[in-house]
Amino acid sequence: MTSLTLALPQPLNRQDAGSMPRLGGKASSTTADSDAALVGRLRAGDESAFAELIESYGATMLRVAQMYVKDRASAEEVVQETWLAVLNGIDRFEGRSSLKTWLFRILTNRAKTKGERDGRTVPFSSLAAKGGEGDEPSVDPDRFLGPDSSTPGAWAAPPRAWPEDKILERETLGVIQMAIEDLPDAQREVIRLRDVEGWTPMEVTDALEITDGNQRVLLHRARSKVRAALETYLDPDVVGGGA
Amino acid sequence: MSLFTREMACQELVELVTAYFDGGLSRADRRRFRAHIGGCDHCTAYVEQMRLVIEGAGRLTEDDIDPAAREELINAFRGWKEGRAAG
Numbered sequence: 001m002t003s004l005t006l007a008l009p010q011p012l013n014r015q016d017a018g019s020m021p022r023l024g025g026k027a028s029s030t031t032a033d034s035d036a037a038l039v040g041r042l043r044a045g046d047e048s049a050f051a052e053l054i055e056s057y058g059a060t061m062l063r064v065a066q067m068y069v070k071d072r073a074s075a076e077e078v079v080q081e082t083w084l085a086v087l088n089g090i091d092r093f094e095g096r097s098s099l100k101t102w103l104f105r106i107l108t109n110r111a112k113t114k115g116e117r118d119g120r121t122v123p124f125s126s127l128a129a130k131g132g133e134g135d136e137p138s139v140d141p142d143r144f145l146g147p148d149s150s151t152p153g154a155w156a157a158p159p160r161a162w163p164e165d166k167i168l169e170r171e172t173l174g175v176i177q178m179a180i181e182d183l184p185d186a187q188r189e190v191i192r193l194r195d196v197e198g199w200t201p202m203e204v205t206d207a208l209e210i211t212d213g214n215q216r217v218l219l220h221r222a223r224s225k226v227r228a229a230l231e232t233y234l235d236p237d238v239v240g241g242g243a
Numbered sequence: 244m245s246l247f248t249r250e251m252a253c254q255e256l257v258e259l260v261t262a263y264f265d266g267g268l269s270r271a272d273r274r275r276f277r278a279h280i281g282g283c284d285h286c287t288a289y290v291e292q293m294r295l296v297i298e299g300a301g302r303l304t305e306d307d308i309d310p311a312a313r314e315e316l317i318n319a320f321r322g323w324k325e326g327r328a329a330g
Contacts, residue, residue: 047321050317059308060305079316141254158289159285167298167299176300196305216267223261
């Protein structure tokens with residue numbers, strides 16, 4: 001079918017922070033070794049290697065692309081173009097960044113360009129700004145002692161310990177899922193990449209082209225809101241107690 | 244007491260948990276953070292709750308690619324492969 005020749009952004013010149021300390025999440029599915037193996041198989045025209053890649057990243061790519069373009073059809077177009085760009089550029093891939101980082105760089109560049117061309121002037125950076133600016137306390141200020149107390153800023157309505165096995169119950173996970181879905185766009189995407197899919201901070205800042213500080217604010221707000229939703233579910237009397 | 248050794252209030256700590264987990268705090272703030280949770284059961288519980296949020300989110304399933312989109316991409320791959328063999 002299509003045989004587009006597409007200009008490629010240069011692969012990144014730095015290594016992924018594979019050694020960065022991470023908490024929870026899934027192990028990254030692409031190490032340098034498996035990248036090299038996958039790239040070799042793609043170059044040899046191995047369809048199953050391509051299938052593996054689209055199964056790992058296809059849904060995430062579509063979601064990320066949709067943040068920049070006007071509708072789903074445009075996002076699907078960007079994803080398809082990105083894969084063709086990857087295939088057409090695979091001989092030049094040198095493994096200086098991970099395949100994943102390279103893939104998402106291409107995707108983001110294309111999605112941004114398309115979004116701008118189609119007049120959707122809502123680049124992720126401004127979505128990110130919207131989800132990251134202003135004063136948004138992680139915990140209701142009423143749950144802390146006020147400035148007149150002898151220990152201002154100490155807990156007035158403290159959190160309780162949660163039983164770890166309760167968190168992993170299906171119903172509790174459903175609460176987490178719904179809380180994530182309710183988040184503003186940029187916060188939702190960052191927590192999905194970091195905590196649901198287990199990306200490193202650097203993978204997220206590279207893919208979405210946001211600063212590390214911005215990434216952290218978005219993630220922190222997202223996690224804080226999910227925590228608050230969980231607390232409302234697990235400890236409703238504690239949440240009501242401080243108000 | 245200087246600013247650098249000032250105690251961290253609970254209300255300040257809850258804003259720094261993600262930075263702490265990611266190793267993004269200054270040495271001084273990391274020390275203040277650790278000193279605080281060392282003596283505050285409530286904040287210890289809070290930090291543990293944030294850890295459980297991350298653990299819970301990590302148990303959610305990722306989205307699967309839409310089957311129609313998958314098929315279209317596989318077809319694109321076959322087209323690319325043929326073009327490559329021909330060229």
